[in-house]
Amino acid sequence: MERLTIGRLAQKTGLGRETIRYYERRGLISPPPRSASGYRDYPQEAIGVLGFIKGAQALGFTLREVAELQALIGESKAVCGDMRDRALLKLEDIETKIKRLRSIRQSLKKIIKACPGKGPLSECSIVVGLEGADKKS
Amino acid sequence: MERLTIGRLAQKTGLGRETIRYYERRGLISPPPRSASGYRDYPQEAIGVLGFIKGAQALGFTLREVAELQALIGESKAVCGDMRDRALLKLEDIETKIKRLRSIRQSLKKIIKACPGKGPLSECSIVVGLEGADKKS
DNA sequence: ATACACCCTGTACCCCGGTACAGGGTCAAG
DNA sequence: CTTGACCCTGTACCGGGGTACAGGGTGTAT
Numbered sequence: 001m002e003r004l005t006i007g008r009l010a011q012k013t014g015l016g017r018e019t020i021r022y023y024e025r026r027g028l029i030s031p032p033p034r035s036a037s038g039y040r041d042y043p044q045e046a047i048g049v050l051g052f053i054k055g056a057q058a059l060g061f062t063l064r065e066v067a068e069l070q071a072l073i074g075e076s077k078a079v080c081g082d083m084r085d086r087a088l089l090k091l092e093d094i095e096t097k098i099k100r101l102r103s104i105r106q107s108l109k110k111i112i113k114a115c116p117g118k119g120p121l122s123e124c125s126i127v128v129g130l131e132g133a134d135k136k137s
Numbered sequence: 138m139e140r141l142t143i144g145r146l147a148q149k150t151g152l153g154r155e156t157i158r159y160y161e162r163r164g165l166i167s168p169p170p171r172s173a174s175g176y177r178d179y180p181q182e183a184i185g186v187l188g189f190i191k192g193a194q195a196l197g198f199t200l201r202e203v204a205e206l207q208a209l210i211g212e213s214k215a216v217c218g219d220m221r222d223r224a225l226l227k228l229e230d231i232e233t234k235i236k237r238l239r240s241i242r243q244s245l246k247k248i249i250k251a252c253p254g255k256g257p258l259s260e261c262s263i264v265v266g267l268e269g270a271d272k273k274s
Numbered sequence: 275a276t277a278c279a280c281c282c283t284g285t286a287c288c289c290c291g292g293t294a295c296a297g298g299g300t301c302a303a304g
Numbered sequence: 305c306t307t308g309a310c311c312c313t314g315t316a317c318c319g320g321g322g323t324a325c326a327g328g329g330t331g332t333a334t
Binding site: 275276277278279280281282283284285286287288289290291292293294295296297298299300301302303304 | 305306307308309310311312313314315316317318319320321322323324325326327328329330331332333334
């Protein structure tokens, strides 16, 4: 039976070898047992743990937050509602980001519309509109 | 007539002194003349240049991109349409980010809905749903 | 036995946008 | 003439998420 080396784990999870070692340094995955020659020898569960990290990341959680989620999972008295609270906070976080981006989008659309699209930059509403503009040139 | 020192410029623009020096290091603002004692002595135009940077940043441009915009402004044959192209690219960029965030938001909402909110974490759909989950505990 | 792929550690580097010193010099008010 | 607020340079650090070596050891197939 082939041992689950870091390379194979990387292949199975779609992560890079370096990334997995990086996660270990950050405490996101527990250091696996080592073979006689010092190679990391992962248990099958490691695949799931990395899947959890990837999944949480895909939901917008930072690695630091992923570590917090894992700590939560480690606490015996933690309740399902605790997890939901984290998700709700993250949802608010995401909503805020969306709002900011929408506002940026509106501003961009406005200046694009105002731009004649022809003529020298010196008369460009985008350039001029950006407060005072760059008079270096 | 008071000279425009870095501190006063910082006050007028709402930026930090360190930030202004940082912009100078990054080549976003040209090094100003110095007083006899080596103090930076900014021309009034500097306020506008910093305003341009702030404005472009508020539109979602990174500092690197701001530098590119400035380079564009410096080119005599640059046309207004060039600037509009940049803005259009940035708009796409922002749209993409919004789409990604919206997708994250949807996923978050889904798992929040699925979560019972009560009971131990081991049965939490959020935990279990995240591919294999963390079996460390 | 030799090549080649893989593993190890440690450190440095990348983008991004700053912030925070330390260890000096200077300027203006009292 | 001293005190305090300002200025200078240079370097290191923050958070975020990695990537890329260098300089070694190992594992396996031919």
